[in-house]
Amino acid sequence: MFVGDAYESVCTAFIDGDEVLLIDALGSEEDAHWLRSVLCDQMGLTVRLAATTHYMSDHMAGLTQFPEALVMAHRHHRHTFLSQNRPVAAFYRTPDIVFDNMAIHWGRHQLRFLFNPGKTMDHFSIDVPTADLAFAGDNIVGNTVYLSKADPILQASAIGRIRQFGRSRVVGGHIGVFDASVLDNALHYLERIREHVVGIRAESPVAEVSQRIASIRIEDCVELQVEPTAFEREWHGNNLDAIVSQSIFALDASLASTRVAA
Structure with a gap:
């Protein structure tokens, strides 16, 4: 897991041999360069897939750092990108794979991408049963939520669906990883x-x-x-x-x- 200096934005790397699947991609050029330096220059890995929990600029900076990787996003990704307060056009990449729900096997893990609109209309939650891990994206901000341009009722429903996964660890879009009580705290x-x-x-x-x-x-x-x-x-x-x-x-x-x- 990488937590950037910009917005404490989170990126998680799933490593299979010498290939990497990323969940989100940090929030600034400096953080994105650091991400590539660690994964590619220091560890000798290749990023093959980069999946976003939602298409906001503070989670997309690294997408342009890995031109060899396929980018995955929900079909409503443009709606979210254009609706944010400060979109950064330089971070935008047209997704190679656009979908509603999908499961991917990556090494020993299965990642279940589930459409779960809340903070944004393109939001994914990601359930990883083999790692006892769920990704909430920006449906939570630590023990709180962020309300701007969101329907609070939709956010509450999204958090409730993440709780139903029954995982003991939850990764937010910012700050890092938490135990499952963070979902109750956010609600x-x-x-x-x-x-x-x-x-x-x-x-x-x-x-x-x-x-x-x-x-x-x-x-x-x-x-x-x-x-x-x-x-x-x-x-x-x-x-x-x-x-x-x-x-x-x-x-x-x-x-x-x-x-x-x-």
């Missing part, structure tokens, strides 16, 4: 931040809503036993900005107020 965070925002939208004067949302503490959203990392804190702040600018949970608040009135 807890998602529900708690929704509750806070719905309450603020329902009870506060309109002029105070943005300020009150900006003051929601991550400690009031995560599980009690979770000590947020600096990265999780940073992206919690990004969530608060997105909630205000994109009116996230406004529909939930409206539906809640309608039920109370009824």
Whole structure:
């Protein structure tokens, strides 16, 4: 596993003899050069396949470093690439293999690529039973989630499907690998931040809503036993900005107020 300096973006290498299958490809040119240096120059390996959990630039930088590799992506990959806040055209590669669901045998492992839209509409989750490992991509961000341009209900459903794999280890799109409790922690965070925002939208004067949302503490959203990392804190702040600018949970608040009135 490689965790880059840019966004703590994660790349995982499955090695079969002298050939490599990559899951995701880091988030900057510098990190991508490091990835190629370690795998190809130092270890003498050849990357044959590069699969993406989703087509956002902070997971794609290394794709152009391995022109000999086939790139795999979901058929909605362009939708995700074009919908992100800061697409990096230089990282884009047209996929060689486009699909919905697929299983690949790589050495002693079977990797099951399962379409699981949540954070983006092209998201894959990857189940590796032989390694007791599941890949969540950006459906989680450590013990939290990232809400920008996503449907929170779809995200919760995606995390629930990953839980059904029953694996004890989970790789996120950022930070690294976690034990399975990270999925419950992410769902807890998602529900708690929704509750806070719905309450603020329902009870506060309109002029105070943005300020009150900006003051929601991550400690009031995560599980009690979770000590947020600096990265999780940073992206919690990004969530608060997105909630205000994109009116996230406004529909939930409206539906809640309608039920109370009824």
